Amino acid sequence: MKLVTAVIKPHKWEEVREALAAAGVAGMTVTEASGYGQQKGHTEVYRGAEYDVSLVPKIRLEIVVDDVDVETVVTTISSAAQTGKIGDGKVWVVPVDSVVRVRTGETDEAAL
Amino acid sequence: MKLVTAVIKPHKWEEVREALAAAGVAGMTVTEASGYGQQKGHTEVYRGAEYDVSLVPKIRLEIVVDDVDVETVVTTISSAAQTGKIGDGKVWVVPVDSVVRVRTGETDEAAL
Amino acid sequence: MKLVTAVIKPHKWEEVREALAAAGVAGMTVTEASGYGQQKGHTEVYRGAEYDVSLVPKIRLEIVVDDVDVETVVTTISSAAQTGKIGDGKVWVVPVDSVVRVRTGETDEAAL
Amino acid sequence: MDTGQAAWMLASSAMVLLMTPALALFYGGMTRSKSVLNMMMMSFGAMGVVVPIYILWGWSASYGTDLFGDGAAGLMGNPFEMFGLADVQGAIGEDGSGALISVAFQMTFAILTVALISGAIADRAKYSTWLVFAAIWVTLSYFPLAHMVWGGGFLSGEDGSLASLLYDGVAPIDYAGGTVVHINAGVAGLVLALVIGARRGFGSEPMRPHSLPLTMLGAGVLWFGWFGFNVGSFVSYDDLDFATSWVDETGLVWINTTAATAAAILGWLVVEKIRDGKATSLGAASGIVAGLVAVTPACGALSPLGSLVLGLVAGALCALAVGLKYRFGFDDSLDVVGVHLVGGLVGTVGIGFLATSGGLFYGDGVAQLVVQTVVALFAVLWAGVVTLVIALALKAVMGWRVDPEDEVAGIDFAEHGESAYDLASTGGTTFKTGA
Amino acid sequence: MDTGQAAWMLASSAMVLLMTPALALFYGGMTRSKSVLNMMMMSFGAMGVVVPIYILWGWSASYGTDLFGDGAAGLMGNPFEMFGLADVQGAIGEDGSGALISVAFQMTFAILTVALISGAIADRAKYSTWLVFAAIWVTLSYFPLAHMVWGGGFLSGEDGSLASLLYDGVAPIDYAGGTVVHINAGVAGLVLALVIGARRGFGSEPMRPHSLPLTMLGAGVLWFGWFGFNVGSFVSYDDLDFATSWVDETGLVWINTTAATAAAILGWLVVEKIRDGKATSLGAASGIVAGLVAVTPACGALSPLGSLVLGLVAGALCALAVGLKYRFGFDDSLDVVGVHLVGGLVGTVGIGFLATSGGLFYGDGVAQLVVQTVVALFAVLWAGVVTLVIALALKAVMGWRVDPEDEVAGIDFAEHGESAYDLASTGGTTFKTGA
Amino acid sequence: MDTGQAAWMLASSAMVLLMTPALALFYGGMTRSKSVLNMMMMSFGAMGVVVPIYILWGWSASYGTDLFGDGAAGLMGNPFEMFGLADVQGAIGEDGSGALISVAFQMTFAILTVALISGAIADRAKYSTWLVFAAIWVTLSYFPLAHMVWGGGFLSGEDGSLASLLYDGVAPIDYAGGTVVHINAGVAGLVLALVIGARRGFGSEPMRPHSLPLTMLGAGVLWFGWFGFNVGSFVSYDDLDFATSWVDETGLVWINTTAATAAAILGWLVVEKIRDGKATSLGAASGIVAGLVAVTPACGALSPLGSLVLGLVAGALCALAVGLKYRFGFDDSLDVVGVHLVGGLVGTVGIGFLATSGGLFYGDGVAQLVVQTVVALFAVLWAGVVTLVIALALKAVMGWRVDPEDEVAGIDFAEHGESAYDLASTGGTTFKTGA
């Protein structure tokens, strides 16, 4: 099994969710995140004092998937999240040793 | 070493923390997260317009543990977090190459 | 490639960011987190009722790096984030199978 | 009523009306973020329910002719006499008497009193049951007490009243509602908390305030509105040795209100500093309310120095009293008992000591003190019995508690279908359909 | 004006001024967190722009001698007659008449009316265009309507006015601004929403309120301020059968205002309960505003019972009306149409049924009803045409929309360079330089 | 004082009292979320401390007979003369004079002035030291200045006063507290900021406002309350060429207050637009306060047009002045200097140019201008020296700073044991024990 982590633009979340659902992905865990990269933040001014806001809001998804589905999931996310503009985000894949579904105690594939 | 990541129901956090403490786990990192899965969200209505809130609030724990403790930690979490109702969450395990304790620079087992 | 995850004190974020930039790290994903460990939280009192706040605010960084850069990145973070006081945080490293840059579809080293 | 007095009464009425939304903020900030809307809605719902009732039969039941007996010193006014405010002017005075302004002013008190109770039952009560409770309680507990105290009824100084039975010529003093408003609401809160039962996790799970700035804002606006409450409640006592005209008495009441409140902040903070090591902002906000509650009945009868003393005592005692619920295990969630019942008692009984005319400390003996105490106890009794009957009846008929799962997930969604805040970049929400 | 009346007018003016910040909160809570500052700034900007204009030519254009013709029943006052408030006292009365207090009071109405419109164009309008719009619109739509209705112009009861052409002696009733304020703003909101176009994602992306406690706070303060709005708008009608003096009429107006508002809360919540299954806090807050809007023109002409009926109907109808935008696809973002236009029409026309003197239900025939309806339609027409011309002109000259990318990222940063909240332990922000 | 004037004074007093909680919101929104409670508590603590002091010796020290000399044009009133408000009516007039209402009104000014200072020392001052400072400072800086300016002392127009030494018959004008309140607080803020030192990270770490809606709410309520502040401060000048009666003068003051404030919004936003490229919401909120500050001394002496000019200038100058702290490196955290000192000077000196009677621009020469300037400088001097002595003494005795680690972690927890918000689904908090 693998853990696919994706960092995407917030307003793309809805599209990604739908694409994943269509691809048969039934579960995931979502966190709010901030991104730092080529996409630049902006400058804010409070009573004349300037601040650089270097972080950009992002959504971070974690999906544990069967080895065979990794390819599909990664591709589904990348295409759904793409706008072609800087800051579209990254998707990375990490190996997973085991998974448990807390409710039933089922493990591995059965737990997804 | 391994990284155990657990996604659980928020009101179970206190019980899980106590169970882990009893099992000798002294440290962890916690993030707020939202879950998407079989557990359904709810519908909200604002001036007649309906919204599906598909994400459910979850707590996400990360614990780096010694290889030998993995089993205990996973079991401890799953039993403490279990309610038997849909949405109890998942626990997954990922291999870890190395850990550093920032304060001392100690690495690996010593860093936990 | 590897995924370096670091948990640090919030007021050290600025220094770490600068050190990483100096070390050539151009991107990362940041989440707010809470830490539980040797560093103790504090007690709050509301109308005489006492609460133990056991979690301490932390910043959590994720950086996907080339294998060769792992050492540098980990060291850079640990030294920039160090105050020498309990609670400085941890840095851990996890193997990564693949990375994709959503905007271009580039993969692996090219995606960083 | 001349135009100047009318101007102040109009302003006062608006200020007291504002107190209910202010209370919603004060209470709302103290709940967890998953139940703030329900907390606020109990206040806003009280506005919706009590106003029509007040217009229909509330004024009449409060200030109409005694329902039973020969029309003197009774327990309730005739609710049908001025039903729908029919011929209010004719009934109580000639044109230009400002009768309608008095109705306006008194109406806002009824709303607020009901809303005060809601603090005792945060996070767990069915909204429909609450609204029905509000309608029945205001009719059976509030209007009668208002009639007894201010409408020439059993707790006034009239012939045949309780006080007249004890001491001839010693009228009880309740300037702006120590008994009618605060003791009444405080007792009702206690009874409801007992009947409905504690929140899941009470005394074990953390339930700290989700937004203290909201609570402090509420406290600040409550203070502002309370000037309407107290200073608008001008009542002409014969023996005030300090203020001898409308202009003077209102000035005195204004100063007393402020003096007690400021002193209560200090009283509460000192207790906290000694007991907990820190003076908190929730303590300051609570001290404000405690001081205002205590001075409510007393504000026309004390000197500014007496008000400082009363406030200091009230702040300190209420700060100690909010701990009782943990000792005795009743979940008076936002301390309606600790603040309104205790504060109301301190104020009502404190008059017996501190009144510049009649007070024990001013060498005028115990008559006033006894009268004040007896009246307070009668109010406790009345509110206790009436509330208990209503609460148990509603428990049997409608039920009081939301589903336990809903309570854990948050009553805001369960009862109102909303969440209070959406500060995140995404809420994982999907638009489904417009109305 | 005696000092008592002056005291109330001073308080009323301050209360109405407070309504604009209150509206900013009410609206601000309903937007997403990325555009709350812009929403609030449209109100605060209206304060900055309208006040100088009102002082320069606004009062004169509203209450000056008719600009054209023989000075009777016209469309606008002469803006230069009392330019800069020159010789206001001399022009409209002797010293001590309170002329300046009337200016103060009326000025706050102009500000609020402009601010109301902004709810229709949340999240997407260029701030500079909004400010210019505010200046032109208040001059060409607000001052003329104020003149027509309250300044003895075409919609008053004067000789030569619209009403006088229909029925002799039946003056239209608009106590505090059903036409001038609410219909006017509601129509302007509709026109702007159409000209400017919908927000990106309207009807598909979620756009739920980011802070309902802020909205409820706003609603509570609006209610408070509205007592100034309505009760401060004393107008001496000859045939009031209920109130016969300043003290009585103000009392009646106060009660009516509250009665309709409370009833509208109930009306709105009942519709929600039936249609959506839950009574919401946004519904209660919206019901408050709907009730206040509807009773604005009617508050001096109804009995308290009539006000309850009016409020109930207004609450229910507005609750239904806010769905229209999805049906017809115009993005009136915060329901200026559904609440202010619909509520204003309900109130203005409702007078024809419910006025104790002149109302159909009181057996006084249809004359008043016809007059009210015709006046309302004329106001719709006036506001519609004038707003359309201004909106299109500004579209051509300055443009109305911010960059689409900025709209997605959030207009607060794009137009004001700020973010509303920084609640996190880090915002990833770096200090660059002081001013 | 007739009942109408009394009604307005009662309302005004309540409105000014509300300004202190409003200031707490205004300031609180500008701090970081880890220190908002402490910021608000400095205001709430000022309420607790100043009120008892005012009742005990404050009124007497302000309006009692001159402490030294022959009782004319001195520096301070006798604090023991009317200690505890003993016999206030007898001392200053007969019954019905409204003496107590004046006490109420003046008391609220003292509270607010102290609270204003706290903005300069956000996030870092020991709460106990602050409370002690408040008590001493109000006694030694505020009461004397109030006495000098309004109590017939050295800065009034009385024989033997500073002005009378310069020009015979040219009295200084300070309608509602340009010197006593704003210059006084502004200078005190500057001195404290210097004595206490900058926050850790000042000028390098980001310290942006954590909730601008809170700040805007505060600004809106401040504006509302300021009508009490200014319009309640009726003073009978002989030579007003515009207002000739209470009704007229209050109307004028109301309009002038609003005119200057609106213009100051524009002034501030224009500076921002030019300098920073964007007009901000914090700028609008700040402009409101700047305008209100500047018009405070001037509101009875100007025409509405003059007020527009004054406000515009004040808004623009204050917008520029808030940058000074970065240039000179003093951490006046929330710009008490930039807004209150600068705004207070603009208003006080501006009268010399813009007063319709006495102003340079109205052809009345420089006498008034010189008097205003000299009086302003004297106030700066007085406040500066007195504050410096108190601040240094407290530094030596109690210390001013919290522990540096606590400052980084957040003063809210360190000093008050609370956190302002708990919006998360979990706070990782455990219930330990009830009180």
Ligand SMILES: Nc1ncnc2c1ncn2[C@@H]1O[C@H](COP(=O)(O)OP(=O)(O)O)[C@@H](O)[C@H]1O
């Ligand atoms: N090395 C990295 N490790 C983890 N996350 C990264 C890394 N580089 C970029 N990111 C994430 O990807 C987001 C987009 O990256 P950015 O460089 O701005 O644009 P792009 O991916 O289009 O080149 C960043 O905001 C950040 O959240």
Ligand SMILES: Nc1ncnc2c1ncn2[C@@H]1O[C@H](COP(=O)(O)OP(=O)(O)O)[C@@H](O)[C@H]1O
């Ligand atoms: N494939 C997955 N990858 C990562 N997290 C998941 C996955 N599936 C579910 N989750 C997480 O587990 C939570 C519970 O899953 P759910 O399907 O609702 O119930 P259950 O685990 O009881 O079957 C989800 O809310 C989500 O946070």
Ligand SMILES: Nc1ncnc2c1ncn2[C@@H]1O[C@H](COP(=O)(O)OP(=O)(O)O)[C@@H](O)[C@H]1O
């Ligand atoms: N086993 C662990 N797994 C994951 N994160 C941990 C673990 N132990 C500690 N941490 C994180 O590191 C932070 C610092 O740890 P702590 O024990 O308080 O101090 P130190 O690292 O200086 O010994 C914690 O707040 C937590 O976020």
